[in-house]
Amino acid sequence: MAATAPHPTVWIAEDDLVGSIAAALQFVSHVHPADYVRHLARAYEREESPTAKDAIAQILVNSRMALIGRRPMCQDTGVAAVFLKVGMNVRFATRRSLDDLVNEGVRRAYLDEANPLRATMVADPLFERRNTGDNAPAMIHVDLVPGDAVEVIVAAKGGGSENKARFVQLNPSASVEDWVVETMSTLGAGWCPPGLIGIGVGGSADKAMLLAKESLFEPIDMLDLLRRGPASKLEEMRISLHERINALGVGAQGLGGVTTVLDVKIRTFPTHAASKPVALMPQCAANRHVSFTLDGSGPATFEAPDAADWPEIVLARTADAARRVDLDRLTRDEVRSWTVGERLLLSGKLLTGRDAAHKRMADLLARGEPLPVPLDGRVIYYVGPVKAVGGEAVGPAGPTTATRMDGFVDALLARTGLLAMIGKAERGPQAIEAIARHGAASLIAVGGAAILVAQAIRSSRVLAFEDIGMEAIHEFEVVDMPVTVAVDSAGASIHLIGPDLWRRA
Numbered sequence: 001m002a003a004t005a006p007h008p009t010v011w012i013a014e015d016d017l018v019g020s021i022a023a024a025l026q027f028v029s030h031v032h033p034a035d036y037v038r039h040l041a042r043a044y045e046r047e048e049s050p051t052a053k054d055a056i057a058q059i060l061v062n063s064r065m066a067l068i069g070r071r072p073m074c075q076d077t078g079v080a081a082v083f084l085k086v087g088m089n090v091r092f093a094t095r096r097s098l099d100d101l102v103n104e105g106v107r108r109a110y111l112d113e114a115n116p117l118r119a120t121m122v123a124d125p126l127f128e129r130r131n132t133g134d135n136a137p138a139m140i141h142v143d144l145v146p147g148d149a150v151e152v153i154v155a156a157k158g159g160g161s162e163n164k165a166r167f168v169q170l171n172p173s174a175s176v177e178d179w180v181v182e183t184m185s186t187l188g189a190g191w192c193p194p195g196l197i198g199i200g201v202g203g204s205a206d207k208a209m210l211l212a213k214e215s216l217f218e219p220i221d222m223l224d225l226l227r228r229g230p231a232s233k234l235e236e237m238r239i240s241l242h243e244r245i246n247a248l249g250v251g252a253q254g255l256g257g258v259t260t261v262l263d264v265k266i267r268t269f270p271t272h273a274a275s276k277p278v279a280l281m282p283q284c285a286a287n288r289h290v291s292f293t294l295d296g297s298g299p300a301t302f303e304a305p306d307a308a309d310w311p312e313i314v315l316a317r318t319a320d321a322a323r324r325v326d327l328d329r330l331t332r333d334e335v336r337s338w339t340v341g342e343r344l345l346l347s348g349k350l351l352t353g354r355d356a357a358h359k360r361m362a363d364l365l366a367r368g369e370p371l372p373v374p375l376d377g378r379v380i381y382y383v384g385p386v387k388a389v390g391g392e393a394v395g396p397a398g399p400t401t402a403t404r405m406d407g408f409v410d411a412l413l414a415r416t417g418l419l420a421m422i423g424k425a426e427r428g429p430q431a432i433e434a435i436a437r438h439g440a441a442s443l444i445a446v447g448g449a450a451i452l453v454a455q456a457i458r459s460s461r462v463l464a465f466e467d468i469g470m471e472a473i474h475e476f477e478v479v480d481m482p483v484t485v486a487v488d489s490a491g492a493s494i495h496l497i498g499p500d501l502w503r504r505a
């Protein structure tokens with residue numbers, strides 16, 4: 001066999017990789033992919049449920065504000081996920097590990113002074129859960145492939161949608177479609193629909209998960225697929241899943257509506273004759289990813305799209321149909337008078353607190369110790385804001401998933417005099433029962449509309465637990481912050497009523 005001439009080596013400079021990763025993470029923090037915007041705009045036009053339509057409108061308007069203002073579309077600026085296909089003729093001009101370089105890119109992006117992103121990663125996930133302060137480390141996946149370049153996908157995946165990833169080993173004869181539809185009917189709204197669903201079938205448990213995640217980076221093309229019709233069994237299955245999931249009526253933010261998923265992606269891999277591993281990976285409205293190639297000629301650059309590609313939407317004036325609430329004079333009787341679905345405009349002082357602060361407060365209560373901030377007569381907003389820059393009072397500050405705080409609701413309501421909570425997504429049966437028993441309420445703001453929500457926040461200061469970073473208890477001063485009553489003091493829940501109304505299957 002004739003020997004082939006050796007390929008010249010392509011050298012990639014350290015800083016080309018580090019700088020490109022940083023630039024990509026900065027870019028995706030505020031730029032939605034065009035295919036996502038196109039599909040979401042179509043969903044907005046088609047939506048028949050007024051509450052879901054308003055939620056989609058807010059996400060689209062927020063997306064345009066992020067693009068123009070170069071600030072994160074969502075306060076959850078995500079876990080950095082980096083997929084590298086490294087050509088086998090490539091060498092990196094460094095003595096450091098690839099992980100080290102990628103993580104330096106993550107640090108540079110998240111600590112950027114002009115557009116700081118939220119540090120969300122916690123180390124020692126079992127015990128201490130201490131914020132790493134710079135959002136490193138990234139989730140890094142490397143493939144060696146033939147070629148002279150490095151193909152990179154950089155994504156920033158939000159925690160709410162990642163939490164709803166599911167996996168099953170089905171019997172070989174079982175229906176993947178039925179399992180997916182059944183599972184989607186149990187996911188609720190914590191994954192911030194409308195978004196995408198990635199399905200990985202085959203391989204092993206770990207491989208199926210990776211397939212599902214990677215499928216989310218394929219172009220969103222459901223509108224084109226529906227127009228031209230399916231050309232394969234896989235495309236038939238995508239269309240069928242798209243229809244069946246949307247027929248569940250979950251809708252934007254779980255409020256009930258005709259669109260829950262914009263597209264369904266499926267990837268497969270050969271598997272064991274006894275197995276059918278299936279992974280389901282939701283992608284929230286903060287759909288953030290970009291790809292680039294490094295070929296030794298310098299770092300990647302990213303061009304922002306034209307804001308004119310975003311639909312022109314004028315948000316309905318909430319003030320007309322909303323009840324004004326003075327948080328500084330709020331009483332339990334007033335909370336009892338709120339009804340499910342009612343729009344409120346909150347003004348006054350609002351406390352914040354989410355997972356880590358709730359755990360600390362619960363531990364203090366269990367030990368019979370006082371809380372660092374009294375909750376009597378107060379409303380708490382489940383949020384971990386982005387740091388402010390320039391003239392901002394606070395950075396993007398949308399709600400986090402309320403459901404995760406359900407386990408704390410009864411104790412807090414019973415023992416502190418807390419009146420209401422604000423978050424996103426549904427409350428579970430026990431939390432609803434506790435809310436009704438204590439004459440309290442659970443309110444929602446639109447997840448993924450973090451810049452819009454932050455517009456109502458006029459000042460912010462940390463009151464307690466400063467060491468837990470974005471999870472600290474803050475006090476916000478808000479003016480006309482729009483929220484909707486999700487669970488009222490009679491125990492009626494918008495996330496049960498809405499989807500029931502819009503279910504078509």
Ligand SMILES: O=C(O)C[C@H](O)C(=O)O
Pocket residue numbers: 075076158159160161190192383384398399400401447
């Ligand atoms: O961490 C957050 O701010 C939100 C989280 O992604 C969630 O969806 O619950």
